[in-house]
Amino acid sequence: MRLCKTVEEVRSFINSVRSEGKTVGLxxxxxxxxxxxxSLMHEAKRRCDVVxxxxxxxxxxxxxxxxxxxxxxxxxxxxxLAAEAGVDAVFAPEVAEMYPPxxxxxxxxxxVSEPLCGASRPGHFRGVAxxxxxxxxxxxxxMAFFGQKDFQQVLVIKRLVEDLNMDVRIVDLPIVREADGxxxxxxxxxxxxxxxxxxxxxxxxxxxxxxxxxEGEKDIARLKELVVREIRSExxxxxxxxxxxxxxxxxxxxxxxxxxxxxxxxxxxxxRLIDNTVLEA
Amino acid sequence: MRLCKTVEEVRSFINSVRSEGKTVGLxxxxxxxxxxxxSLMHEAKRRCDVVxxxxxxxxxxxxxxxxxxxxxxxxxxxxxLAAEAGVDAVFAPEVAEMYPPxxxxxxxxxxVSEPLCGASRPGHFRGVAxxxxxxxxxxxxxMAFFGQKDFQQVLVIKRLVEDLNMDVRIVDLPIVREADGxxxxxxxxxxxxxxxxxxxxxxxxxxxxxxxxxEGEKDIARLKELVVREIRSExxxxxxxxxxxxxxxxxxxxxxxxxxxxxxxxxxxxxRLIDNTVLEA
Numbered sequence: 001m002r003l004c005k006t007v008e009e010v011r012s013f014i015n016s017v018r019s020e021g022k023t024v025g026l027x028x029x030x031x032x033x034x035x036x037x038x039s040l041m042h043e044a045k046r047r048c049d050v051v052x053x054x055x056x057x058x059x060x061x062x063x064x065x066x067x068x069x070x071x072x073x074x075x076x077x078x079x080x081l082a083a084e085a086g087v088d089a090v091f092a093p094e095v096a097e098m099y100p101p102x103x104x105x106x107x108x109x110x111x112v113s114e115p116l117c118g119a120s121r122p123g124h125f126r127g128v129a130x131x132x133x134x135x136x137x138x139x140x141x142x143m144a145f146f147g148q149k150d151f152q153q154v155l156v157i158k159r160l161v162e163d164l165n166m167d168v169r170i171v172d173l174p175i176v177r178e179a180d181g182x183x184x185x186x187x188x189x190x191x192x193x194x195x196x197x198x199x200x201x202x203x204x205x206x207x208x209x210x211x212x213x214x215e216g217e218k219d220i221a222r223l224k225e226l227v228v229r230e231i232r233s234e235x236x237x238x239x240x241x242x243x244x245x246x247x248x249x250x251x252x253x254x255x256x257x258x259x260x261x262x263x264x265x266x267x268x269x270x271x272r273l274i275d276n277t278v279l280e281a
Numbered sequence: 282m283r284l285c286k287t288v289e290e291v292r293s294f295i296n297s298v299r300s301e302g303k304t305v306g307l308x309x310x311x312x313x314x315x316x317x318x319x320s321l322m323h324e325a326k327r328r329c330d331v332v333x334x335x336x337x338x339x340x341x342x343x344x345x346x347x348x349x350x351x352x353x354x355x356x357x358x359x360x361x362l363a364a365e366a367g368v369d370a371v372f373a374p375e376v377a378e379m380y381p382p383x384x385x386x387x388x389x390x391x392x393v394s395e396p397l398c399g400a401s402r403p404g405h406f407r408g409v410a411x412x413x414x415x416x417x418x419x420x421x422x423x424m425a426f427f428g429q430k431d432f433q434q435v436l437v438i439k440r441l442v443e444d445l446n447m448d449v450r451i452v453d454l455p456i457v458r459e460a461d462g463x464x465x466x467x468x469x470x471x472x473x474x475x476x477x478x479x480x481x482x483x484x485x486x487x488x489x490x491x492x493x494x495x496e497g498e499k500d501i502a503r504l505k506e507l508v509v510r511e512i513r514s515e516x517x518x519x520x521x522x523x524x525x526x527x528x529x530x531x532x533x534x535x536x537x538x539x540x541x542x543x544x545x546x547x548x549x550x551x552x553r554l555i556d557n558t559v560l561e562a
Contacts, residue, residue, distance in 0.1 A: 104391040107387075110385040133445050137448065164388075
């Protein structure tokens with residue numbers, strides 16, 4: 001497996017595999033890889049001849065008071081996991097390689113980026129859309145793979161790709177969870193043992209919501225209220241948002257119709273976790 | 282020559298020439314072609330195997346009180362001129378092909394897009410950067426050709442390409458002028474006979490400025506004052522801006538050093554014209 005640190009190195013690798021007529025899959029990540037990332041790599045490997053994983057903790061998608069500095073990093077371990085997964089190249093640039101002095105271009109996706117994490121993390125999706133545009137231009141993948149844990153991110157990227165006529169297919173894959181239901185996240189390492197237990201309220205409240213819907217509850221305000229009540233039953237949980245919005249436009253609604261996204265962002269101590277499920281009427 | 286109206290048609294054409302290993306040059310235009318555009322096509326033809334000209338009056342780069350509706354259009358004549366110039370394909374999409382319902386992504390280049398036309402036409406360069414990003418993604422050219430009459434646009438696009446890692450070489454070519462000095466522009470058709478004569482003050486004041494510099498004048502405020510005075514000597518001229526800024530960052534300065542851009546935007550009746558020259562210390 002190749003480890004590329006510069007745009008030039010990864011481009012030269014891509015050019016060589018392209019000249020052999022091979023298809024390329026990209027798995028963009030911020031590293032500290034877990035089984036969620038690995039499921040993306042396995043699917044990429046299944047569907048593309050060559051798989052590139054980018055590992056880049058992207059500063060422009062973090063707010064000034066967020067965890068950019070402390071975000072967990074372990075490139076050596078990540079490279080080992082990627083190699084085991086059959087990845088052909090890891091692209092792990094330094095910040096100055098992606099944002100050299102004078103950098104001043106940003107990509108904004110309006111609409112779908114505005115509620116949920118867009119509201120509670122101003123500038124987050126601007127940073128995501130910008131770095132994803134750069135990565136797509138550098139790697140020029142046929143397909144790119146994203147996890148549904150960042151459900152809104154998937155919607156933003158699909159919008160971005162369609163609006164800017166990017167010639168890449170976006171593949172999104174289900175959330176991978178621990179046996180007890182906790183969605184895998186690189187940020188889970190921040191959790192104390194107590195917070196780790198408390199965080200189970202996320203997947204539990206999502207399951208309950210699906211159950212309430214199955215039992216006939218279609219009133220959005222009522223469903224949100226029940227989820228909020230469930231989460232508040234956990235004293236360590238501090239709600240950032242609990243929202244139920246339409247798919248794919250993420251608009252408010254009064255009554256559940258077709259499919260809707262139930263999305264949560266909740267703090268446990270200093271750790272902000274997100275989780276979601278699709279509710280089907 | 283092919284005339285493509287849809288993204289799919291032009292992509293299919295590009296894919297076929299790419300599969301033959303040919304290089305592709307793109308000349309993005311808003312149509313109503315003149316010798317300035319044709320000089321870009323000739324250079325593109327010289328440097329690339331296949332040349333695509335896009336003809337699209339891009340609504341997102343016009344302000345609400347600008348001339349989007351009245352901008353001159355003549356696709357049949359343009360297609361004839363492009364064919365004569367040896368162009369291989371014209372891409373002339375409808376607005377809904379480029380901006381379908383739900384479109385919501387924009388590209389912003391900060392810094393270099395802010396003074397000059399960026400200040401007097403808010404949102405203009407956002408529209409330019411967005412449509413150019415789309416055209417580059419649709420055509421995937423090896424090279425793209427722009428005229429120096431829109432000098433700031435060239436700087437914005439070079440910044441865009443570098444920042445977003447677009448794999449395209451930007452080639453910029455000199456302003457083409459009428460025998461009497463008027464810079465070619467599709468907007469020149471708006472001018473009455475009287476305004477057409479008055480508009481010669483633009484190229485005349487640029488020549489005078491170069492002459493003053495050659496004679497030793499390096500004080501920026503003084504040079505601007507002389508240019509403003511010259512333009513004001515023409516009663517039909519209504520100055521939007523007269524600026525002298527550094528290249529390539531378009532920063533203010535007090536004394537001419539190395540190269541600087543002298544850029545003008547002046548109205549003659551309802552017609553706003555731009556012109557520029559590079560002053561060399």
